[in-house]
Amino acid sequence: MKSAELFDLTGQVALVTGASSGLGVRFAQVLAGNGAAVALVARRAERLAAVKAEIECAGGRAVALEADVLDRAAIARAFDAAEQAFGTVTILVNNAGVAHGGRAVELPEAEWRRVVGTNLDAVFYCAQEAARRMLAAGKRGAIVNIASILGLAVHKGVVAYATAKAGVIQMTKALASELTFKGVRVNAIAPGFIVTELNREFLTSPEGAKMTRDIPAGRFGEAQDLDGALLLLASDAGRYIAGATIVVDGGQLVGLRG
Numbered sequence: 001m002k003s004a005e006l007f008d009l010t011g012q013v014a015l016v017t018g019a020s021s022g023l024g025v026r027f028a029q030v031l032a033g034n035g036a037a038v039a040l041v042a043r044r045a046e047r048l049a050a051v052k053a054e055i056e057c058a059g060g061r062a063v064a065l066e067a068d069v070l071d072r073a074a075i076a077r078a079f080d081a082a083e084q085a086f087g088t089v090t091i092l093v094n095n096a097g098v099a100h101g102g103r104a105v106e107l108p109e110a111e112w113r114r115v116v117g118t119n120l121d122a123v124f125y126c127a128q129e130a131a132r133r134m135l136a137a138g139k140r141g142a143i144v145n146i147a148s149i150l151g152l153a154v155h156k157g158v159v160a161y162a163t164a165k166a167g168v169i170q171m172t173k174a175l176a177s178e179l180t181f182k183g184v185r186v187n188a189i190a191p192g193f194i195v196t197e198l199n200r201e202f203l204t205s206p207e208g209a210k211m212t213r214d215i216p217a218g219r220f221g222e223a224q225d226l227d228g229a230l231l232l233l234a235s236d237a238g239r240y241i242a243g244a245t246i247v248v249d250g251g252q253l254v255g256l257r258g
Contacts, residue, residue, distance in 0.1 A: 006237045010035035013086040014234070015079065017069050017126060018096030020047035022196035023146070026223040027093050027230055032060030034231060036091060039082035040064045041075075061086070069096045069122035072129075079129055090141035091234050092130040094123045094168075097146065099198075104159040112160045119164035120171070127175055131184050140183035144233045145172050147190040147245055149253045165190075169245050176243030185242045187233045192249025194221040217250030225250075 014031045018024035020042035032038045032055045040048050040062055048064035055062040063085040067074040082089050097119045100111055127143050134141040150158055151165030168188060175186040193211065195203050202208045203220050212219055229246045232238045247253055 007231045007235045008035055009091070009231075009235055012036040012090050012234075013039070013082065013088060014091035014093065015039040015041060015082050015089045015126075015130065016093040016095055017041045017122075019051060020044040022198055023191075023194065023223055023226065024093075024095045025051050026226070027095055028062065029055060029058070029060075030227050030230055031091065031093070031234065032062060033058065034235075036234075037061040037086040038063075039078065039085070039089065041067050041069070041078050042096070043068050069126060070117055072125050075122075075125055075129055079133060083133070088133055088137040088139050089130055090134060090139050092126060092141075092143045093230070093234070094126050094143065094145040096122060099158070099161055101157050103157060107160060115160035116164045116167075119161060120167045123168055124171060127171075127186065131175070131179055134184050135182055141185070142234050142238070143175065143179075143184065143186045144230065145186070145188040147172070147188045149190050149192050149247060149249045151190060152245075152247070153253060172245060173243045180242040185233075185238070187238070187241055187243065188245040189226060189229045189233065190245050190247045190249070190253075191226060192221055192247075192252045194223060194225065196223065215250045215252045216254065217252075219250065221248065221250060 014036040016024055016028045019028045019040035028038045040051055042048055045066045052062045052064040065078040065081050067078040100115050123145055145168050147168045148165040150162045151169045154162040172186050172188040226248055229248050
Protein backbone atom coordinates (compact mmCIF):
# COMPACT_ATOMS: atom_id res chain seq x y z
CA MET A 1 0.00 0.00 0.00
CA LYS A 2 1.27 3.45 -0.91
CA SER A 3 1.55 6.10 1.81
CA ALA A 4 -1.09 8.29 0.15
CA GLU A 5 -3.60 5.47 0.60
CA LEU A 6 -2.43 4.59 4.10
CA PHE A 7 -3.01 8.10 5.43
CA ASP A 8 -6.08 8.90 3.31
CA LEU A 9 -8.93 10.40 5.34
CA THR A 10 -11.51 10.59 2.58
CA GLY A 11 -14.98 10.03 4.02
CA GLN A 12 -13.90 10.94 7.55
CA VAL A 13 -15.35 13.84 9.53
CA ALA A 14 -12.95 15.60 11.89
CA LEU A 15 -13.66 18.08 14.66
CA VAL A 16 -10.75 20.20 15.88
CA THR A 17 -11.00 22.31 19.02
CA GLY A 18 -8.94 25.46 19.38
CA ALA A 19 -9.01 25.71 15.59
CA SER A 20 -8.83 29.49 15.30
CA SER A 21 -5.07 29.83 15.84
CA GLY A 22 -1.75 28.09 16.40
CA LEU A 23 -1.54 24.34 16.15
CA GLY A 24 -5.29 24.00 15.77
CA VAL A 25 -5.17 25.74 12.41
CA ARG A 26 -2.39 23.46 11.21
CA PHE A 27 -4.19 20.33 12.42
CA ALA A 28 -7.35 21.35 10.59
CA GLN A 29 -5.46 22.13 7.39
CA VAL A 30 -3.60 18.81 7.44
CA LEU A 31 -6.74 16.78 8.05
CA ALA A 32 -8.63 18.61 5.31
CA GLY A 33 -5.67 18.29 2.96
CA ASN A 34 -5.80 14.52 3.38
CA GLY A 35 -9.48 14.21 2.62
CA ALA A 36 -11.42 14.79 5.85
CA ALA A 37 -14.29 17.22 6.17
CA VAL A 38 -13.40 19.41 9.13
CA ALA A 39 -15.48 21.13 11.80
CA LEU A 40 -13.54 24.06 13.24
CA VAL A 41 -14.39 24.84 16.88
CA ALA A 42 -13.19 27.83 18.89
CA ARG A 43 -14.49 31.03 20.50
CA ARG A 44 -13.28 33.55 17.89
CA ALA A 45 -15.79 33.50 15.06
CA GLU A 46 -13.86 35.84 12.75
CA ARG A 47 -10.69 33.78 13.02
CA LEU A 48 -12.64 30.59 12.39
CA ALA A 49 -14.20 32.08 9.28
CA ALA A 50 -10.75 32.92 7.94
CA VAL A 51 -9.47 29.38 8.54
CA LYS A 52 -12.57 27.94 6.88
CA ALA A 53 -11.99 30.14 3.84
CA GLU A 54 -8.35 29.04 3.59
CA ILE A 55 -9.30 25.37 3.70
CA GLU A 56 -12.01 25.79 1.10
CA CYS A 57 -9.68 27.79 -1.14
CA ALA A 58 -7.29 24.82 -1.04
CA GLY A 59 -10.09 22.49 -2.14
CA GLY A 60 -11.13 21.16 1.27
CA ARG A 61 -14.41 21.17 3.15
CA ALA A 62 -14.92 22.91 6.48
CA VAL A 63 -17.54 24.43 8.74
CA ALA A 64 -16.86 27.09 11.39
CA LEU A 65 -18.54 26.54 14.76
CA GLU A 66 -18.20 29.08 17.54
CA ALA A 67 -18.13 27.41 20.96
CA ASP A 68 -16.36 27.52 24.31
CA VAL A 69 -14.99 24.05 25.16
CA LEU A 70 -15.90 24.62 28.83
CA ASP A 71 -19.58 24.96 27.90
CA ARG A 72 -20.86 21.40 27.56
CA ALA A 73 -24.10 22.51 25.94
CA ALA A 74 -22.20 24.55 23.38
CA ILE A 75 -19.96 21.57 22.59
CA ALA A 76 -23.01 19.36 22.08
CA ARG A 77 -24.43 21.95 19.69
CA ALA A 78 -21.13 22.05 17.82
CA PHE A 79 -21.22 18.28 17.34
CA ASP A 80 -24.86 18.58 16.22
CA ALA A 81 -23.87 21.19 13.63
CA ALA A 82 -20.92 19.11 12.43
CA GLU A 83 -23.24 16.13 11.96
CA GLN A 84 -25.74 18.23 10.04
CA ALA A 85 -23.00 19.49 7.75
CA PHE A 86 -20.97 16.33 7.16
CA GLY A 87 -22.21 13.37 9.24
CA THR A 88 -20.97 11.74 12.44
CA VAL A 89 -17.62 13.03 13.70
CA THR A 90 -15.14 10.15 13.40
CA ILE A 91 -11.95 12.05 14.27
CA LEU A 92 -11.66 14.35 17.29
CA VAL A 93 -8.55 16.43 17.84
CA ASN A 94 -8.69 17.75 21.40
CA ASN A 95 -6.37 20.72 20.91
CA ALA A 96 -7.87 23.68 22.77
CA GLY A 97 -5.70 24.78 25.66
CA VAL A 98 -4.33 27.69 27.67
CA ALA A 99 -1.03 28.28 29.41
CA HIS A 100 0.10 30.17 32.49
CA GLY A 101 3.25 31.10 34.35
CA GLY A 102 4.11 31.88 37.95
CA ARG A 103 5.03 30.34 41.28
CA ALA A 104 2.68 27.74 42.72
CA VAL A 105 2.31 29.54 46.05
CA GLU A 106 1.07 32.64 44.24
CA LEU A 107 -1.32 30.96 41.80
CA PRO A 108 -4.89 32.23 42.29
CA GLU A 109 -7.67 29.67 42.51
CA ALA A 110 -9.39 31.21 39.50
CA GLU A 111 -6.27 30.76 37.38
CA TRP A 112 -5.86 27.15 38.51
CA ARG A 113 -9.45 26.41 37.57
CA ARG A 114 -9.13 28.20 34.21
CA VAL A 115 -6.04 26.24 33.20
CA VAL A 116 -7.09 22.84 34.52
CA GLY A 117 -10.64 23.34 33.28
CA THR A 118 -9.60 24.12 29.73
CA ASN A 119 -6.68 21.70 29.47
CA LEU A 120 -8.21 18.71 31.27
CA ASP A 121 -11.93 18.96 31.99
CA ALA A 122 -12.80 20.15 28.49
CA VAL A 123 -10.70 17.38 26.94
CA PHE A 124 -12.85 14.85 28.74
CA TYR A 125 -16.10 16.61 27.84
CA CYS A 126 -15.23 16.59 24.14
CA ALA A 127 -13.88 13.04 24.15
CA GLN A 128 -16.98 11.80 25.93
CA GLU A 129 -19.29 13.60 23.48
CA ALA A 130 -17.38 12.28 20.47
CA ALA A 131 -17.24 8.71 21.76
CA ARG A 132 -20.93 8.60 22.65
CA ARG A 133 -21.87 9.71 19.15
CA MET A 134 -19.48 7.35 17.35
CA LEU A 135 -20.80 4.41 19.36
CA ALA A 136 -24.43 5.38 18.84
CA ALA A 137 -23.87 5.65 15.08
CA GLY A 138 -21.90 2.40 14.94
CA LYS A 139 -18.85 4.25 13.60
CA ARG A 140 -15.18 3.44 14.10
CA GLY A 141 -13.07 6.48 14.89
CA ALA A 142 -10.09 8.11 16.52
CA ILE A 143 -9.65 10.61 19.33
CA VAL A 144 -6.32 12.45 19.44
CA ASN A 145 -5.65 14.41 22.63
CA ILE A 146 -2.95 17.07 22.58
CA ALA A 147 -0.85 16.68 25.72
CA SER A 148 2.67 18.08 26.31
CA ILE A 149 6.10 16.94 27.39
CA LEU A 150 5.36 19.00 30.51
CA GLY A 151 2.89 16.28 31.41
CA LEU A 152 5.83 13.88 31.61
CA ALA A 153 8.61 16.07 33.03
CA VAL A 154 8.15 19.60 34.32
CA HIS A 155 9.73 23.02 34.57
CA LYS A 156 9.15 25.48 37.41
CA GLY A 157 6.23 27.85 37.19
CA VAL A 158 3.72 25.69 35.29
CA VAL A 159 2.07 23.64 38.02
CA ALA A 160 -1.50 23.90 36.71
CA TYR A 161 -0.54 23.31 33.09
CA ALA A 162 1.75 20.39 33.87
CA THR A 163 -0.83 18.79 36.16
CA ALA A 164 -3.54 19.08 33.53
CA LYS A 165 -1.37 17.66 30.75
CA ALA A 166 -0.31 14.74 32.94
CA GLY A 167 -4.00 14.13 33.50
CA VAL A 168 -4.60 14.15 29.74
CA ILE A 169 -2.00 11.41 29.29
CA GLN A 170 -3.60 9.22 31.97
CA MET A 171 -7.07 9.99 30.62
CA THR A 172 -5.94 8.87 27.19
CA LYS A 173 -4.89 5.48 28.58
CA ALA A 174 -8.09 5.09 30.57
CA LEU A 175 -10.35 5.98 27.66
CA ALA A 176 -8.42 3.67 25.35
CA SER A 177 -8.91 0.78 27.77
CA GLU A 178 -12.68 1.27 27.58
CA LEU A 179 -13.22 2.29 23.98
CA THR A 180 -10.70 0.51 21.76
CA PHE A 181 -12.56 -2.79 21.60
CA LYS A 182 -15.63 -0.83 20.52
CA GLY A 183 -13.75 0.65 17.59
CA VAL A 184 -12.79 4.05 18.99
CA ARG A 185 -9.03 4.47 19.35
CA VAL A 186 -7.76 7.09 21.81
CA ASN A 187 -4.17 8.35 21.70
CA ALA A 188 -2.23 11.51 22.49
CA ILE A 189 0.54 13.66 21.09
CA ALA A 190 2.96 15.29 23.53
CA PRO A 191 4.69 18.16 21.72
CA GLY A 192 7.78 19.89 22.97
CA PHE A 193 8.21 23.62 22.42
CA ILE A 194 6.55 24.39 19.10
CA VAL A 195 6.74 27.91 17.66
CA THR A 196 3.28 29.45 17.13
CA GLU A 197 1.94 32.96 16.89
CA LEU A 198 1.34 32.94 20.64
CA ASN A 199 4.90 32.20 21.71
CA ARG A 200 6.95 33.26 18.69
CA GLU A 201 8.12 36.55 20.21
CA PHE A 202 9.53 34.87 23.32
CA LEU A 203 10.99 31.77 21.68
CA THR A 204 12.80 33.85 19.07
CA SER A 205 14.19 36.26 21.67
CA PRO A 206 17.77 35.85 22.97
CA GLU A 207 16.41 34.50 26.26
CA GLY A 208 14.14 32.02 24.53
CA ALA A 209 16.84 30.93 22.12
CA LYS A 210 18.96 29.75 25.07
CA MET A 211 16.41 27.02 25.65
CA THR A 212 17.46 25.26 22.46
CA ARG A 213 20.64 24.19 24.26
CA ASP A 214 18.51 21.58 26.01
CA ILE A 215 17.03 20.24 22.78
CA PRO A 216 19.16 17.60 21.02
CA ALA A 217 17.68 18.61 17.64
CA GLY A 218 19.12 22.09 18.25
CA ARG A 219 15.93 24.00 17.50
CA PHE A 220 12.34 24.54 18.54
CA GLY A 221 9.67 22.61 16.71
CA GLU A 222 7.54 23.96 13.90
CA ALA A 223 3.85 23.22 13.45
CA GLN A 224 4.50 20.90 10.51
CA ASP A 225 6.69 18.72 12.73
CA LEU A 226 3.46 17.33 14.21
CA ASP A 227 1.88 16.42 10.87
CA GLY A 228 3.19 12.85 10.82
CA ALA A 229 2.07 12.00 14.34
CA LEU A 230 -1.36 13.49 13.72
CA LEU A 231 -1.95 11.58 10.51
CA LEU A 232 -0.63 8.35 12.02
CA LEU A 233 -3.07 8.51 14.93
CA ALA A 234 -6.04 9.80 12.93
CA SER A 235 -5.82 7.37 10.00
CA ASP A 236 -5.83 3.63 9.43
CA ALA A 237 -2.04 3.81 9.46
CA GLY A 238 -2.40 3.74 13.25
CA ARG A 239 -5.25 1.27 13.45
CA TYR A 240 -3.40 -0.90 16.02
CA ILE A 241 -2.21 2.01 18.17
CA ALA A 242 -4.28 2.72 21.27
CA GLY A 243 -3.58 4.41 24.58
CA ALA A 244 -0.24 5.71 23.33
CA THR A 245 1.36 9.10 23.79
CA ILE A 246 3.69 10.04 20.96
CA VAL A 247 6.37 12.49 22.05
CA VAL A 248 7.41 15.01 19.37
CA ASP A 249 10.04 17.23 20.95
CA GLY A 250 13.36 16.96 19.13
CA GLY A 251 14.69 14.79 21.96
CA GLN A 252 14.14 17.36 24.71
CA LEU A 253 12.40 14.96 27.07
CA VAL A 254 15.53 12.84 27.23
CA GLY A 255 17.36 15.76 28.77
CA LEU A 256 14.53 16.66 31.16
CA ARG A 257 14.43 13.12 32.49
CA GLY A 258 18.21 13.02 32.82
